[in-house]
Amino acid sequence: MRIGFSASVRALLRNRAWIGASGWVLLGQAAPWGVALLVLPLYWKTLGAGRMGLVGILWALFAHAASLDLGIGRALVHAVSRSLGEGDPHRARRMAWKGIGVQFLLGSLIGIGIWPWIPNLLQLVRVPMEEFPEATGAFRLSLLALPAILVSAGLRAALEGAGAFTWSAAGRLLSQAGGMLLPLVLLWLQGEGLHSVARGLLLAWWGTAGLYAFAVWRRLGRPIRHSVPGELAGLFRYGIWVSFSALLGAIFLYADRFWIGRQLGPEAVGLYVLFMEPMARLLVLPGSVSTVLIPIYSRPGGMERLPPLWVALFIGLLLAPLLAGLLLLVDPLLTWWTGKSVSAPPGLLPWLALGVLVNGMAQVPFSVLYGVGRPRTVALCHVLELPLYGLLLLWAVAYGGLAGAAAAWAGRMLLDALLLTAAASMVRRSTPDRRERIAPSIHASNR
Numbered sequence: 001m002r003i004g005f006s007a008s009v010r011a012l013l014r015n016r017a018w019i020g021a022s023g024w025v026l027l028g029q030a031a032p033w034g035v036a037l038l039v040l041p042l043y044w045k046t047l048g049a050g051r052m053g054l055v056g057i058l059w060a061l062f063a064h065a066a067s068l069d070l071g072i073g074r075a076l077v078h079a080v081s082r083s084l085g086e087g088d089p090h091r092a093r094r095m096a097w098k099g100i101g102v103q104f105l106l107g108s109l110i111g112i113g114i115w116p117w118i119p120n121l122l123q124l125v126r127v128p129m130e131e132f133p134e135a136t137g138a139f140r141l142s143l144l145a146l147p148a149i150l151v152s153a154g155l156r157a158a159l160e161g162a163g164a165f166t167w168s169a170a171g172r173l174l175s176q177a178g179g180m181l182l183p184l185v186l187l188w189l190q191g192e193g194l195h196s197v198a199r200g201l202l203l204a205w206w207g208t209a210g211l212y213a214f215a216v217w218r219r220l221g222r223p224i225r226h227s228v229p230g231e232l233a234g235l236f237r238y239g240i241w242v243s244f245s246a247l248l249g250a251i252f253l254y255a256d257r258f259w260i261g262r263q264l265g266p267e268a269v270g271l272y273v274l275f276m277e278p279m280a281r282l283l284v285l286p287g288s289v290s291t292v293l294i295p296i297y298s299r300p301g302g303m304e305r306l307p308p309l310w311v312a313l314f315i316g317l318l319l320a321p322l323l324a325g326l327l328l329l330v331d332p333l334l335t336w337w338t339g340k341s342v343s344a345p346p347g348l349l350p351w352l353a354l355g356v357l358v359n360g361m362a363q364v365p366f367s368v369l370y371g372v373g374r375p376r377t378v379a380l381c382h383v384l385e386l387p388l389y390g391l392l393l394l395w396a397v398a399y400g401g402l403a404g405a406a407a408a409w410a411g412r413m414l415l416d417a418l419l420l421t422a423a424a425s426m427v428r429r430s431t432p433d434r435r436e437r438i439a440p441s442i443h444a445s446n447r
Contacts, residue, residue: 021165026288028172035177039184046187047194054127054135055183055197058142062179062201065146066153067246068110071239071375072099073157078238078298078373080161080220085299089220096158096216097223099235103154107147115143138194141202148205149175155212159219161295167215171208178204241375248382252412256393256405263397272402275344278330279352282322286315286360290367297371303428312364319360323353347403355410362417365424372427381419385412 044052066073076099083092118139119132127135152175159168183200190196261269293311296302327349369378389412396404396411 021163021292022288024165024169025291026284028169028176029284029288031173032176032180035180039180042184046184047197051131051194054131054138054194058139058197058201059179062142062145062149062205065107065149069103069106069150069153069239070236071242071246072102072106072235073153073239074242074294074370074375075099075235075238076154076157077161077294078370079235080158081163081295081298081371082373084162085302090224092162093220094224095231095235096154096161096220098232100151100154100158100216102232102235103150104147107150110150111143111146114146115140118143134194138198141195141198145202145205148202148209152205152209152212155209155216158216159212160291161298162216162219163295164215164219165292167212167219171212171215174211175204175208178207238373238375241379242370245375245379245382248379248386251386252382252389255390256397256409259393259397260402260405264401268402271345272348272405275330275348276352276406278326278333279323279349279356282319282326282356283360285318285322286363289315290363293364293367294370297368298373302371303368308364308368308424308428312361315364316357316361319357323357327353345402347400348406351403351406351410355406355413358410358417359413362413362420365417365420368424368427369420374423374427377423377427378420381416381423384419385415388412388415 043055047055076096079095079099080092083089083095118136122132122135122139152171156168156171159165159171179201181200182204183197186196186200187193190199257269257273260272289311293306296306297308330344330349366378369375389408392411393405393408396408398404400407
């Protein structure tokens, strides 16, 4: 169904709640950065450089542990929101608690599997022998948080599917900010080095899981034993494509850095990352909007209530002045921060800014496809982009250096946006009966 200009604008203005929800998501994601800036010097003074490095590894592992959920989190957002939108809260509750149970089992199995390999991991990072027993015990203790991390991811997904973004933000703050503050408090009280850090991380993550479980219980109800065949299979079908896209995303993320290092050396990689990271950090804004859009577009009539084109334009208008300001200020800011004179190679910053702007706006068709149950389409778009980007990157770095790498990255962002927009447009023109569901048999059983 086509929507006119005035109707689209009115629909966007009438549904301002999504802006507030995006703000809560942004707060939950961005506030821990401020906490990190405050506490990192304190960790350094308390632990010293060696142990601080091990704490950094722990934080990095925990930050990416939720990506081991086989895409179940994204699947739960879609399933819960779709079920509630179709007026079936019982199915939403059933799917939520089933997915959370799978997350707990998965986290436990991963922790058991990693347990015997902890000494090998520590040998890879060359932990000194005198610190090896302490580090081994602390890392093994921290594995007890893995089930809580994956369960928290599933519970947060259920809350976001139900539109409870305030609870979602509160849990993010507890897990991320608490994961930095609680270990520091225990270090001061107990003084047991890495073991105190591990205990603090356990408290933060299991506390987060408890908070989320309480919120889901209040929002959706307690777990029920009733089961419908095909529901878990539907979650896995959706999730496997999400995981595949995430794997390709990791390849895209590091391909340019690897090739720059091979062709231009590690110093060039450092310079590239120094300018790329401040630009890429702005993607947290459209990422927060996307988190809110996926459950909205999972519900029937979501695209009519919140027209994707106008949301994309809103994101573009939000990002453009921020990017323009960063283009003007990034050189002096980095010079002040690093204490050295830093200047970007000609052409590098405009290409990075263009890529960020296009990628931010592409979060909207991405959200449409995930919302209507088409994660496979997103993954196939990424598969198509991979060889084209690889060839473009090889040529661009050879002839344009760092600016060429940035141009290749921006080109991939543009191609990604075009493919996702074309796919989302086809979905919008399709009838609801032709849209893929997370488990068609579930919907058929409820008609």
